[in-house]
Amino acid sequence: MGVPFDPKLSKLFRALGDDTRLLIMEQLRQRNDQSLFELCARLIEEHDITLTRQAITRHLNTLEEAHLITTAWRGRTKVHSLTADSFEETINPWLQPFFKGDVE
Amino acid sequence: MGVPFDPKLSKLFRALGDDTRLLIMEQLRQRNDQSLFELCARLIEEHDITLTRQAITRHLNTLEEAHLITTAWRGRTKVHSLTADSFEETINPWLQPFFKGDVE
DNA sequence: TTTACATGCAACACAATTGTTGCATAAAGA
DNA sequence: TCTTTATGCAACAATTGTGTTGCATGTAAA
Numbered sequence: 183m184g185v186p187f188d189p190k191l192s193k194l195f196r197a198l199g200d201d202t203r204l205l206i207m208e209q210l211r212q213r214n215d216q217s218l219f220e221l222c223a224r225l226i227e228e229h230d231i232t233l234t235r236q237a238i239t240r241h242l243n244t245l246e247e248a249h250l251i252t253t254a255w256r257g258r259t260k261v262h263s264l265t266a267d268s269f270e271e272t273i274n275p276w277l278q279p280f281f282k283g284d285v286e
Numbered sequence: 287m288g289v290p291f292d293p294k295l296s297k298l299f300r301a302l303g304d305d306t307r308l309l310i311m312e313q314l315r316q317r318n319d320q321s322l323f324e325l326c327a328r329l330i331e332e333h334d335i336t337l338t339r340q341a342i343t344r345h346l347n348t349l350e351e352a353h354l355i356t357t358a359w360r361g362r363t364k365v366h367s368l369t370a371d372s373f374e375e376t377i378n379p380w381l382q383p384f385f386k387g388d389v390e
Numbered sequence: 391t392t393t394a395c396a397t398g399c400a401a402c403a404c405a406a407t408t409g410t411t412g413c414a415t416a417a418a419g420a
Numbered sequence: 421t422c423t424t425t426a427t428g429c430a431a432c433a434a435t436t437g438t439g440t441t442g443c444a445t446g447t448a449a450a
Contacts, residue, residue, distance in 0.1 A: 274385075
């Protein structure tokens with residue numbers, strides 16, 4: 183049978199399966215605690231992404247539901263950060279057997 | 287700006303963002319060179335997946351277009367295998383900066 | 391209190407994905 | 421040749437995903 187299957191994993195991969203969301207991940211990797219407006223501004227400036235604020239919000243929600251980012255309120259702005267250990271805990275355990283390449 | 291963006295990456299993640307396809311990857315990790323019918327049989331027996339042959343074919347095509355698996359003809363059967371180094375070449379370079387956690 | 395700011399939510403349109411059924415092709419064997 | 425086996429492809433329906441517009445909510449500042 184192999185690995186007991188984690189239903190969170192496909193959701194996590196699906197969340198990463200979009201160019202805009204990968205750019206958001208890249209932005210947050212460079213700098214945590216960014217507000218929605220900061221992220222919109224940087225995506226427009228650095229990557230010519232022209233989406234409405236609401237569209238970006240939905241991408242952020244998708245990433246949050248996949249536990250890839252976390253949010254916190256600071257005054258009236260909501261700041262977004264990478265979930266520190268999401269990769270170590272989810273992707274990496276799944277990925278390791280493929281790296282080893284042993285057929286058992 | 288950061289990393290020069292690889293458009294193949296989101297496609298690869300999206301291909302992994304489906305439970306059935308993750309099960310196929312798991313099957314092929316355990317044993318390469320499986321035909322369509324072998325895969326169908328094992329998915330039904332071991333994971334209670336009840337999909338038609340045509341549905342499995344489309345999942346296999348999705349994985350192949352993402353360069354996660356490769357195919358070869360052996361007589362009149364088409365056998366499927368993992369693309370040996372797809373993870374090392376695509377996911378891993380992208381993943382590393384997140385592991386390090388350095389903010390530059 | 392009024393204004394501006396930051397975000398949330400719902401409805402709608404459009405596109406992409408997923409799975410089915412039905413038929414086609416092509417090769418191996420009786 | 422006829423049948424079986426293994427696969428491919430197209431059309432259709434149902435679902436999900438993506439992005440927009442418009443309006444609502446709540447908080448900080450003037």
